[in-house]
Amino acid sequence: MTALVKLSGVGKDYGSVIALRDVSLEVAAGQVVCVLGDNGAGKSTLIKIIAGLHRHDTGTYEVAGEPVSFASPRDALDLGIATVYQDLAVVPLMPVWRNFFLGSEKRARFGRLDVEFMRRTTRDELLAMGIDLRDVDQPIGTLSGGERQCVAIARAVYFGAKVLVLDEPTAALGVKQAGVVLRYIVQARDRGLGVVFITHNPHHAYPVGDRFLILNRGRPLGYHDKSDITREELTALMAGGAELEQLAHELQATGAAEAAREVEDETRSLGIQDP
Amino acid sequence: MTAALTEGAADERVARRNPLRRLLVRPELGALIGAAALFVFFSVTADAFLQTSSFSTVLYASSTFGIMAVGVSLLMIGGEFDLSAGVLVTSAALVASLVSFQLTLNVWVGVLISLVVTLALGVLNGLLYVWTKLPSFIVTLATFLMLAGANLGVTKAVTGNVASDSISDMDGFKSAKRVFASEIGVVDHQIRISARPAVFTGPHVSITVLWWLLFTAVATWILLRTRAGNWIFAVGGNAASARAVGVPVARTKIGLFAGVAFCAWFSGMHLLFAFATVQSGEGVGNEFFYIICAVIGGCLLTGGYGSAVGAAIGAFIFGMVNKGIVYADWNPDWFRFFLGAALLAATVVNHLVRRRAER
Ligand SMILES: Nc1ncnc2c1ncn2[C@@H]1O[C@H](COP(=O)(O)OP(=O)(O)OP(=O)(O)O)[C@@H](O)[C@H]1O
Numbered sequence A: 001m002t003a004l005v006k007l008s009g010v011g012k013d014y015g016s017v018i019a020l021r022d023v024s025l026e027v028a029a030g031q032v033v034c035v036l037g038d039n040g041a042g043k044s045t046l047i048k049i050i051a052g053l054h055r056h057d058t059g060t061y062e063v064a065g066e067p068v069s070f071a072s073p074r075d076a077l078d079l080g081i082a083t084v085y086q087d088l089a090v091v092p093l094m095p096v097w098r099n100f101f102l103g104s105e106k107r108a109r110f111g112r113l114d115v116e117f118m119r120r121t122t123r124d125e126l127l128a129m130g131i132d133l134r135d136v137d138q139p140i141g142t143l144s145g146g147e148r149q150c151v152a153i154a155r156a157v158y159f160g161a162k163v164l165v166l167d168e169p170t171a172a173l174g175v176k177q178a179g180v181v182l183r184y185i186v187q188a189r190d191r192g193l194g195v196v197f198i199t200h201n202p203h204h205a206y207p208v209g210d211r212f213l214i215l216n217r218g219r220p221l222g223y224h225d226k227s228d229i230t231r232e233e234l235t236a237l238m239a240g241g242a243e244l245e246q247l248a249h250e251l252q253a254t255g256a257a258e259a260a261r262e263v264e265d266e267t268r269s270l271g272i273q274d275p
Numbered sequence B: 001m002t003a004a005l006t007e008g009a010a011d012e013r014v015a016r017r018n019p020l021r022r023l024l025v026r027p028e029l030g031a032l033i034g035a036a037a038l039f040v041f042f043s044v045t046a047d048a049f050l051q052t053s054s055f056s057t058v059l060y061a062s063s064t065f066g067i068m069a070v071g072v073s074l075l076m077i078g079g080e081f082d083l084s085a086g087v088l089v090t091s092a093a094l095v096a097s098l099v100s101f102q103l104t105l106n107v108w109v110g111v112l113i114s115l116v117v118t119l120a121l122g123v124l125n126g127l128l129y130v131w132t133k134l135p136s137f138i139v140t141l142a143t144f145l146m147l148a149g150a151n152l153g154v155t156k157a158v159t160g161n162v163a164s165d166s167i168s169d170m171d172g173f174k175s176a177k178r179v180f181a182s183e184i185g186v187v188d189h190q191i192r193i194s195a196r197p198a199v200f201t202g203p204h205v206s207i208t209v210l211w212w213l214l215f216t217a218v219a220t221w222i223l224l225r226t227r228a229g230n231w232i233f234a235v236g237g238n239a240a241s242a243r244a245v246g247v248p249v250a251r252t253k254i255g256l257f258a259g260v261a262f263c264a265w266f267s268g269m270h271l272l273f274a275f276a277t278v279q280s281g282e283g284v285g286n287e288f289f290y291i292i293c294a295v296i297g298g299c300l301l302t303g304g305y306g307s308a309v310g311a312a313i314g315a316f317i318f319g320m321v322n323k324g325i326v327y328a329d330w331n332p333d334w335f336r337f338f339l340g341a342a343l344l345a346a347t348v349v350n351h352l353v354r355r356r357a358e359r
């Protein structure tokens, strides 16, 4: 079976900044690939390439076996690839429903917007996420950060026909909404979509992911199937055992012995302490 | 249990947004209050202000700026400026007039060639903006200077004069004048259109007033009920987000510059057929008046917010101040002073209104 999305040896520079080097990734239908890594590791850059917002400089990008080089996110959307960006990509002064359908507006006859349909759909889709917005006409800038994130996710889920790309979708969410998003990811996978899921939280990634790509300073640090990695190993890889230990030392140096002991305990319980 | 919780949350939310706040969030509200206040003010201080003929004059002045304010306000909602809009009107009129006269063509041919040329100039503004990625303020400042120079230079080279030759006795002039520069009003209890104001027995207004209202209505429909309107708000509100969700940002912006050019073409045709000849130095400085109309009408300078109706009210305020000063027997030199004061008041009110509405 050909992968829905396949990156091979992809690299990207921002001027003199090397953001991504030699990254390969494959998402098949009904599969969730999680991308993990530190801040600035290049996760968003990777996602922007998949979404068509940036062009890759090296390597190849194939969609359903065809090499592509998207000129704009429109091209990716037209192939059924929908994205939740880390900055959410909303227009603050526009009403919620206009944001929901922005770029993919539903039109009735004579090019007239089908306003009723779009209002209703927006309300229903958000309700399904547990967000009850009575007034979908309010500017999206007046919503809370989590509510805004839910709108962006609901929008991608609604328009993503083949591939769903999510850049830290649960970052600003409460426990309940984060649970809903994870359920959405599982539902999308079960419907046969491919999902690329970026998160800092291994407890979110491990239960839903089939494969895990770990990035470090723009380079791949590991690409594991769920069967070759345990939750603890994943957490260790992400957090970087050495770094946690270093944090413990630093805390000790500043006299925060109590906190240092807690961090040490944490490290030990995760099984990532160097012997 | 969950249902009860969400119900409660919903109720509380509804209570927070009362109808008054909904009204306050309208971009044109500040301008509407200002227009009403000015109307009362001039009605009291200027005896002639409420006579139908004076009011027709006010509406005429409003319409000539209001037609341009339609295109300029849409462009401003889309996040851009066009400083060449004022001289582009003159360019449009000159192209139609020079082409028709020099080649002895039916003036309608000149009118159509002018449409093509003016739209091309608008698209050029858009393309320059997209290609250079410079602020539109700079790009159109450059085209403003170039057009202002070309208007004079070409006219002098072709006619040996700063004005174009009169085209009043050329083929098609009469019918074109009916469309672009006639009056509509009452002749013996019937509504008629005529190019000669003397025929009217009752009240009459310039046909540009009807065009102004029509353009405003069309622009409002585009903004609120079409996909293009959604895109205009989006590219002005946050171009990067708009692009990320698949809005063709460059195309939308270029289209908006072309929209301004269309309005400039129409205004240029009015100018030409109202006077039959065009002064090639005209139009300089008007671009700021169009922007002022849009801003008084509630368009945000930074883009993403505003309305065509607001711009129309802004143009009406402009017309009232412009002519009201004359009817009040004040020195017209004060016009700019009052316009500046109105602009300041309107921006402050709009700012406060929006801040309140967003809270
Ligand atoms: N538009 C840009 N221009 C220049 N450098 C950029 C740009 N976008 C990102 N970078 C740089 O590229 C590197 C990778 O950034 P990226 O946003 O992909 O990281 P990330 O893994 O998503 O981080 P985070 O977890 O904080 O979201 C960073 O060093 C960043 O400074």
Ligand SMILES: [Mg+2]
Binding pocket: A043, A044, A045, A086, A167
């Ligand atoms: Mg990121």
